[in-house]
Structures are given as C-alpha cells and as structure tokens.
Amino acid sequence: MIHLAKRVIRQTINDKRSIMMILVAPLLILTLVYFLLGDTNYVPKVGIYQDAIPHSFINALEEQDLQVIDLIKKEDKQAKQYLKDHHDVDAIFTLSKSSGMTITMYEPNSKARDAASGIQKAIASLNPSAKMNMSYVYGSQDQSSFDSLGFVFLALFSFFLVFIISAMALVRERSGGTLERLLMTPIRRGKVILGYTVGYGVFAVIQAVLLVLYAIFVLRLSIVGNIGWVLVAMVLLAVTAVSFGAAISIFASSELQVVQMIPFTIIPQVFFSGLIPIDQIPYHLGKLCYLMPIYYGAAAIKGVMVYGDGFMQIWGHLFGLIVYAFLLYLLNTQALKKFRKL
Structure with a gap:
C-alpha cells in the first residue's frame, strides 16, 4: 500500500497539469470570485421627476448613497418608456395621488434590487408605514429564478x-x-x-x-x-x-x-x-x-x-x-x- 501511495505521489508531482489543477486552479478561481463578487464602488442610480417629489424625499434618497438624477431635465416620459429608451438609471421613483409611490425598474437584477432597497430605506426613514408599488419593464417581481x-x-x-x-x-x-x-x-x-x-x-x-x-x-x-x-x-x-x-x-x-x-x-x-x-x-x-x-x-x-x-x-x-x-x-x-x- 505504501509503495502504491508513493508511486501515485511521484506521478502526480511529475504531472505539471495535475499540480496546477490541485494547487493553482483553486487559488485562481477564488481570486477571480473575490474580484468579481467583492465590494464594488458601483452607486445605484435613481431617476426622479423632481418637480413632483417633495424635497424631504429627495434628501432622504441622497442620504442612502444613491445617485439621484432629475429626469425632467432630460426628457418628460413615462417611467417604463424612459427605461426602455435610456439605460442611465437603475430605477425610477414616482409619486402621484392616483398610484401612490411607485418604483419602476428595467428588469429584476442586482442593480435594480440595490436601487429599490435604497429607495425603500429612504422612504421608511420618513414614513415607516409607507407602502410602495413595484413594477418592471421586463419580468415581474414574483417570477422564478x-x-x-x-x-x-x-x-x-x-x-x-x-x-x-x-x-x-x-x-x-x-x-x-x-x-x-x-x-x-x-x-x-x-x-x-x-x-x-x-x-x-x-x-x-x-x-x-x-x-x-x-x-x-x-x-x-x-x-x-x-x-x-x-x-x-x-x-x-x-x-x-x-x-x-x-x-x-x-x-x-x-x-x-x-x-x-x-x-x-x-x-x-x-x-x-x-x-x-x-x-x-x-x-x-x-x-x-x-x-x-x-x-x-x-x-x-x-x-x-x-x-x-x-x-x-x-x-x-x-x-x-x-x-x-x-x-x-x-x-x-x-x-x-x-x-x-x-
């Protein structure tokens, strides 16, 4: 048994690809995962129609480290249409008497989730009982993984x-x-x-x-x-x-x-x-x-x-x-x- 184990060890040591597979590959993949899934400096972008939202709401959004973009200055469009035509925001926050507070996102992904989470925290800091509607241009909130x-x-x-x-x-x-x-x-x-x-x-x-x-x-x-x-x-x-x-x-x-x-x-x-x-x-x-x-x-x-x-x-x-x-x-x-x- 000892002789067999020694032979396997010698063969493995002489096989450079096996050594790379055992020792280098896990380190390489783990390093790649660290860079790809580690901390990112990406700041979620939230679009608003500034004239229709109170300044207290805007201040609360900015306190959540969100990049707030005034969409009125660019183009006066409905939220879903704007997201279809532009990709410079991750979510759009709107406030109206008919539909209340609404978060509109392009699709369910991590960027949209981060933006929506920041909006929810901002609004909760002003009104903990506030309810918000979620909508997507493509996909839905309840769709499966x-x-x-x-x-x-x-x-x-x-x-x-x-x-x-x-x-x-x-x-x-x-x-x-x-x-x-x-x-x-x-x-x-x-x-x-x-x-x-x-x-x-x-x-x-x-x-x-x-x-x-x-x-x-x-x-x-x-x-x-x-x-x-x-x-x-x-x-x-x-x-x-x-x-x-x-x-x-x-x-x-x-x-x-x-x-x-x-x-x-x-x-x-x-x-x-x-x-x-x-x-x-x-x-x-x-x-x-x-x-x-x-x-x-x-x-x-x-x-x-x-x-x-x-x-x-x-x-x-x-x-x-x-x-x-x-x-x-x-x-x-x-x-x-x-x-x-x-």
Missing part, C-alpha cells in the same frame, strides 16, 4: 457539454492514431479541422435545438421574442464550442488533460455569462467579457428571450460568435502544423 436566469443556463449547458464532447473525442482520435493516419493523406489541415467541426457541429446543433424546445415548451421558460433567433444564437454558440474544444484538444494529450483545463478555460466564462451585471463588476474587469464566447451567446439569447429583440438588436453578438469561431478555426489549422507540415 429559472425565468430570470434561464437564458444563462441555456448558454452554459450548450457550450460546456459540446466543449467536453468535442475536445475529448478529438483527443481520442489523436491518441488512437486516427488523426495521424488522416494527416498522412494529401488532405489539407483546414479541411481536417472543418470536417471535424462540421461532424461534431451536427450533434451540437441537434443538442441546441433540443435544449431550446424543451426549455420553452416543456419547462415553460418565458420568451418574449422570436424563438427562431434563440435557435440561431444557440447554434452559433454550439459551433463555437466545437471549435473551442478542438483548440483545447490540440494542446492536450489525454482526456484527463482536457478536464484539467476546464478551471482555466470554462469556469472563468461562467462569471461573464449574465449571472452578474457586466457594468457592476469592479476594477473594470467587466471588459473581459469581450474575450469570452459565452458572453456573446448569452447576451443574444437574453436579448430575444427577455427583451424581445430582433436581428437588428442582436446582430453584433451573433457576429461576435462568427468571428470567434473563425479565429479558432485559423488557430486550430495552424496548430496542426506540429502533427504534419505541408
């Missing part, structure tokens, strides 16, 4: 599962000698990569379509826009995942090494998938989202499912996925040079 974050899980599951399957399958192809024998033929490297991408992409497309249809028609995940654009975004994300898996497999010599790369390649992307509002991430780390393929897919899916966006609103995210897949294709083609030089 699945309805709020369903688009995130669609993107994550599709990308992660396709990545694992394609990466491990390609590693198995290479370790079994299939790729080596294929590269001994006159076929070009680009066609090899394209063939694998199309082959595994077919199953990725089937999985994406099945996920969307099951989530919407069986699990009753709410959707505002056209389901067709959700399918397009899911398919492009799945194809990108195949290319991403191919890129990782080229630099891995076994299925275990593919798994060892997950903490460095997949887990960081989870934090930029929509679970955390990008502009609320401190230290300007939110800008890293543009390096993450999951961000583009999740943003497009959210735009259609939550906001009812069409092609004109999501084309940038779809184009980002296409560019990402193309760049990975070029990278994979170049990386095959180490297996065969044409």
